[in-house]
Amino acid sequence: MATLGDLERSALERLWDASGPLTANEVRDALNAGSERSLAITTVLTVLTRLERKHFVRRERGLRPHVFIPLKSRDEFVADLMHEALGAAPDRQAALARFVTLAGPDETAALKRLLGAD
Amino acid sequence: MLAASALLAALAVALAWPVPLVLVRAAWPDASPGLALVVWQSIALAGVLSLLGALLTAGLAPFGPHLLAAGAAFARATAAGRLPSGTTVPALFGVSAAVLLGAHLAGNLAFTAVRAQRQRQRHLDLVLLLSTPLPDLPATRLIDSPAPVAYCLPGTAKSVTVLSAGLLDLLSPQEVDAVAGHERAHVAQHHNLVLVAFRAWRIALPWFPVANRAQDEVGLLVEMLADDQARRLVPDAVLARAIEAVASGGVATGVPGDPDARTPSADATSVARRVARLIAPPAPLPAAIRRLVVLGSVALVVVPAVLLALPAVLG
Numbered sequence: 448m449a450t451l452g453d454l455e456r457s458a459l460e461r462l463w464d465a466s467g468p469l470t471a472n473e474v475r476d477a478l479n480a481g482s483e484r485s486l487a488i489t490t491v492l493t494v495l496t497r498l499e500r501k502h503f504v505r506r507e508r509g510l511r512p513h514v515f516i517p518l519k520s521r522d523e524f525v526a527d528l529m530h531e532a533l534g535a536a537p538d539r540q541a542a543l544a545r546f547v548t549l550a551g552p553d554e555t556a557a558l559k560r561l562l563g564a565d
Numbered sequence: 566m567l568a569a570s571a572l573l574a575a576l577a578v579a580l581a582w583p584v585p586l587v588l589v590r591a592a593w594p595d596a597s598p599g600l601a602l603v604v605w606q607s608i609a610l611a612g613v614l615s616l617l618g619a620l621l622t623a624g625l626a627p628f629g630p631h632l633l634a635a636g637a638a639f640a641r642a643t644a645a646g647r648l649p650s651g652t653t654v655p656a657l658f659g660v661s662a663a664v665l666l667g668a669h670l671a672g673n674l675a676f677t678a679v680r681a682q683r684q685r686q687r688h689l690d691l692v693l694l695l696s697t698p699l700p701d702l703p704a705t706r707l708i709d710s711p712a713p714v715a716y717c718l719p720g721t722a723k724s725v726t727v728l729s730a731g732l733l734d735l736l737s738p739q740e741v742d743a744v745a746g747h748e749r750a751h752v753a754q755h756h757n758l759v760l761v762a763f764r765a766w767r768i769a770l771p772w773f774p775v776a777n778r779a780q781d782e783v784g785l786l787v788e789m790l791a792d793d794q795a796r797r798l799v800p801d802a803v804l805a806r807a808i809e810a811v812a813s814g815g816v817a818t819g820v821p822g823d824p825d826a827r828t829p830s831a832d833a834t835s836v837a838r839r840v841a842r843l844i845a846p847p848a849p850l851p852a853a854i855r856r857l858v859v860l861g862s863v864a865l866v867v868v869p870a871v872l873l874a875l876p877a878v879l880g
Contacts, residue, residue, distance in 0.1 A: 452693050459694055501690045521695070525710055528691045531684075532714045532727065546715035546744050547811040547836060 454478075454486075454494045459503055463521050468507060468514035471495055566626040566635070569872050573619035576869060580612035585775045589782055595838060596847040598789035600858055602759065605783050607862035609766055613670060615869040617663050622873065624659020627651040631876035670769050677765035681757075689718050692727055699728065702745050707733070713811050717748040724752040732811065740807035743799040750794030756787040785835045792839055805843040812836045 461477040462469055469477070475491040495515050498504045503524070507514045519527070532545070585608060588594070594601030622632055628649050629635030639660065642649035648657075696706035705726040708714075713732040718725045726748040733741060751757070763783045767776040795804050850858070 456694050501694075503690075503694060524691060525695055525708065528688070528695055528708065529710050529712055529714065529729075531688055531691075532708075532716055532729075533712065546747055547808055 451494065451497070454490070455498055455503075458491065458494050459498060459517065460521075462504060462515060462517045468516045470512045470514050472512070474515065566622050566631060566876060569632075569876060570619050570622040570626065572872055573615045573622065573869055577612055577616040577619055580608050580615065580865075581773070581775060584608060585779060589778055592847065593850050594782075594786060595789065595842045596849045597855065598786040598793070600850070600855060602783065602786045602790065604858060604862050605763075605779060605786070606759065607865045609763065609779065611865040611869055613766075614866070617667050618869050618873050620659045620663035620666070624656045624661075624663060627653060627656050632873050633877045670766075673769035674762065674765040677768055678761050681761050681764075685718055685720065689720065689725065692718065692725060696727065702726070705745060715744045715748060715811065717751050719752050719755070719757040726752075735810050736807055737803075739799050739803050740810070743795045743804045743807045744811070746795040746798040747791045747804075750791040751787065753794075754787075754790060756791070759783060759787060781835070785838065788835070788839055789842065792843065796843070801843040801846070805840045808836060808840055808843075 457478055458474055461474055465473075465477070471488060471492050474495065475486055475488055478491065479485050495504065495506070499506050499515075503518060505516045505518050507516060588601070588604060588608070591601075621636075625632060625635035625639055627635075628638045628651065639649055692706060692708065696708040699705045699707050704724060705728060708727055708729050710729045711731040711734075712729060713735045714727070714729045715732050716727055718727065726745060728741070728744070732744070736744065760780075760783065763776075763780045767780045770776045792804060792808075
């Protein structure tokens, strides 16, 4: 049984893979393709609405039926995430506890000396 | 009451300036980071309490023989919509300053905690969508990025540790265990709560350089505490190598298309201090001294309260 989180990830991946905006029906067909499950359209709409609320996809309301578009490419989202994770985004450090904050070149040289330059 | 106020003011000044500087320069925190963390929390709490207490006792001095009586008299009069007899401008200033400063600090703590929680939630949303669970490690997820990073997202319900593909490429399996153990320790010991409190303190008092130093130092101490947990899993040298590899690997790799991400940390000595204490462990403080430091930290918080309550008890 896939969790809602897994479904969100799968749905977003289908939208990234698609060449253009997809309707909820198209997302459902893509999710059902090659798998034994058959998701109900209401489930897919729930998943897409959650993605919209989290600002991962945009709903184009001008058309009927509505189509869904990823707000950014996968690489752009990963870059956002890493940006925050590395503490480059100002005022974000409080939320995360990083293993190591980035070292400057001087510090790196000092560390190498400490560790016997192996 | 004025004598108590003067004593509290002297304590507040000592805790705001000379005491933290002595602690920053001391060598023993590297040997006993947990003890140093207790002292920092005690300094921060006692400093705020004594400052508020000094203002309040000075401001309320005209209205009664001790703080409780004077406070009650002042509250009764103001609730009735008038100023109590004997009100002076300095007295009003003292009371208002204490109330405003107290509200400012409390409000800032709440604001900072709520904002940190929101940022964590947003980041967690990103992580859950972009990462895959690591089967070998519980509550650990892998993000497909070449930059070596490891961090934890402490949560109220569940916490997540995030490792990057770049980190797994860079480190040996044993070093990865060290990193995962380090991150689990942050979660288990609730370090995020201490960090948020000191962060709020710094934001609330931007004109106060010691708050900055305190935040940096406390941030480093919780890293050392987490290192100490990781040392139970792997030899010290392995952990030291992992820290060094991640610290310098971050510079070499960075994030594709994101030059800003290479910005070095503000405190360039912190990683070196962590590695140095693993390679040449500093001598621990003697047990007697440790006990004294704990007693002193408790006294620091209790003494201002006693100074305030004593006149009431003695009548």
